[in-house]
Amino acid sequence: MSISVKNISKSFKTVNAVKDVSFEVKEGELFGLIGPDGAGKTTIFRILTTLLFADKGTATVAGFDVIEDYKEIRNNVGYMPGRFSLYQDLTVEENLTFFATIFGTTIEENYDLIKDIYVQIEPFKKRRAGQLSGGMKQKLALSCALIHKPKVLFLDEPTTGVDPVSRKEFWEMLKRLQQKGITILVSTPYMDEAALCDRIALIQDGKILQIDDPQEIVKHFPTTIYDIKADNIYKLLLALKEYKHSYSVYPFGEFVHYTDKRDAIDTKELTLFLKDKGLNNIIIQPTETTIEDTFMELAK
Amino acid sequence: MKDTNVIQVENLTKKFGDFTAVNAITFEVKKGEIFGFLGANGAGKTTAMKMLIGISKPTSGNAKVADFDVFTNSEDIKKNIGYMSQKFALYDDLTVKENITFFGGIYGLSRKKIEEKRCLLVEELGLHNIVNELVGSLPLGWKQKISFSVALLHEPKIVFLDEPTGGVDPITRRQFWEMIYKASNNGTTVFVTTHYMDEAEYCDRVSIMVEGKIEALDTPKKLKEQFKVNSMNDVFLKLARNIE
Numbered sequence: 001m002s003i004s005v006k007n008i009s010k011s012f013k014t015v016n017a018v019k020d021v022s023f024e025v026k027e028g029e030l031f032g033l034i035g036p037d038g039a040g041k042t043t044i045f046r047i048l049t050t051l052l053f054a055d056k057g058t059a060t061v062a063g064f065d066v067i068e069d070y071k072e073i074r075n076n077v078g079y080m081p082g083r084f085s086l087y088q089d090l091t092v093e094e095n096l097t098f099f100a101t102i103f104g105t106t107i108e109e110n111y112d113l114i115k116d117i118y119v120q121i122e123p124f125k126k127r128r129a130g131q132l133s134g135g136m137k138q139k140l141a142l143s144c145a146l147i148h149k150p151k152v153l154f155l156d157e158p159t160t161g162v163d164p165v166s167r168k169e170f171w172e173m174l175k176r177l178q179q180k181g182i183t184i185l186v187s188t189p190y191m192d193e194a195a196l197c198d199r200i201a202l203i204q205d206g207k208i209l210q211i212d213d214p215q216e217i218v219k220h221f222p223t224t225i226y227d228i229k230a231d232n233i234y235k236l237l238l239a240l241k242e243y244k245h246s247y248s249v250y251p252f253g254e255f256v257h258y259t260d261k262r263d264a265i266d267t268k269e270l271t272l273f274l275k276d277k278g279l280n281n282i283i284i285q286p287t288e289t290t291i292e293d294t295f296m297e298l299a300k
Numbered sequence: 301m302k303d304t305n306v307i308q309v310e311n312l313t314k315k316f317g318d319f320t321a322v323n324a325i326t327f328e329v330k331k332g333e334i335f336g337f338l339g340a341n342g343a344g345k346t347t348a349m350k351m352l353i354g355i356s357k358p359t360s361g362n363a364k365v366a367d368f369d370v371f372t373n374s375e376d377i378k379k380n381i382g383y384m385s386q387k388f389a390l391y392d393d394l395t396v397k398e399n400i401t402f403f404g405g406i407y408g409l410s411r412k413k414i415e416e417k418r419c420l421l422v423e424e425l426g427l428h429n430i431v432n433e434l435v436g437s438l439p440l441g442w443k444q445k446i447s448f449s450v451a452l453l454h455e456p457k458i459v460f461l462d463e464p465t466g467g468v469d470p471i472t473r474r475q476f477w478e479m480i481y482k483a484s485n486n487g488t489t490v491f492v493t494t495h496y497m498d499e500a501e502y503c504d505r506v507s508i509m510v511e512g513k514i515e516a517l518d519t520p521k522k523l524k525e526q527f528k529v530n531s532m533n534d535v536f537l538k539l540a541r542n543i544e
Contacts, residue, residue, distance in 0.1 A: 035469070036440070036441070036467060036468055036469030036470070036472075037439075037440040037467040037468065037469075038439050038440060039469075133341060133342045134341045134342070135341055135342070157467075160466065160467060161341075161386075161463070161466055161495065162341060162495065163339070163340040163341045163343075163495055163536075163540065164495065164497055164533055164536050164537060164540075165340050165536070165537060165540050166340065166341060167495075168537065189466075189467045189468075189469075190496075191470060192533075204469065233481065233502070234478075234481035234482065234484070234485050237478060237481065250471075250474045251474050251477050251478070251502060252498065253498040253501040253502075253531070253532075254501045254520065254521075292470050295470055296470050296471050299469065299470075299471060300471075
């Protein structure tokens, strides 16, 4: 196992940030911690990167204990924290040289590993990090976290606030790194990114809700979801919530995702009910469960 | 009255030195409309929004917001709009109640009106147990819901939302959108930016900015037809190149 977490708990004053969390990440795996702000993701990252002691439980990273062998862990992992981790007043090149030097290596020695990413920001290597755009900062931070060729890479919300195009590119970079044998633990609040991981843990309020691979995790959803559409989405939402058999009603892209308290829905009856509420152009059809549906059901 | 324009923008441009951040954008937003304002990081969304809310002077072009000119009446604009962003919304060191009183006061509401609004808000959002808590101690989802309501305290004609749901859990994100629908249903115009493409589908119309220009503007349905794809995510990927 590349990362092994056993019954970790951590509290801050009155907040139980992490509650009895256990999971394992295999060597070379791309593992995602999926959950919103405040779920405990950052606390788990800080414990695993030896920056914070857990109150209870044990954990190892690359075979080293997070307390006993903290120095070995620091030499063997790369960590890209959620908040900007670079020196704003140093240039792109200076930042990278700085990180290489403190790990006793050089840019040239491990250039292969970062080449794909670094070439994209190399034209700006004399620019101060503080003057870079969000996407470029992200690429520089990733290069800095990789420059000492870590065995395990920790990425805490690398794509938060990043637009869909840059997010897609970032995940393509992660896939290429994974092929180079690096184990990656990544966290994200975007449920659509979960599908790109080998395995995921859904996490909320410090507790792990479920661990599985993305294809399997949706099978934990207990019932059929229906896509429903009508000419006025707000009226549709209100009407569905009023419907006596309704179990859950959530806007979901161009449709509303609806589940019923009964095993099967009565499409005719529901259509009539909605028409009675003044809705037109009604479409009701079964749909596939997404990871986000699963998350919401588990988090309820 | 869905046909009245509450935002009217014509060739609006903002230059910083020789860099054109916003390049002659033209569009209008109707009363009660939910208007999605999308674009890649650095496409010029924030700069455009700053001009519309009256805190940045355009280099050239025309824009009217709630019938006020952005060049000559920016102070009137500020009184007639609500604004909420992911980064700044409420004061962490004040309680929920104090925040409501403070912002009500800023917007010039009477004590009586503030009291009325507060009771309504507590009831609607179910804030009974947290109204005297410091905002800093609340989960992000709560903060965002309260700060949206605070942005609506003075019953503005238009509310500007800058990535209101970033990092918020999926259930709260949906509750937030139900609040947006409700506001729109009451005639408030909603101007919103987001990086969640499923949220783009919730908008009446969506514009997509690329390198300072508006490259697409239509209903989500028509945009998907135009680009022959099945989701707004794919529309976005087809259109928004990375400008770095």
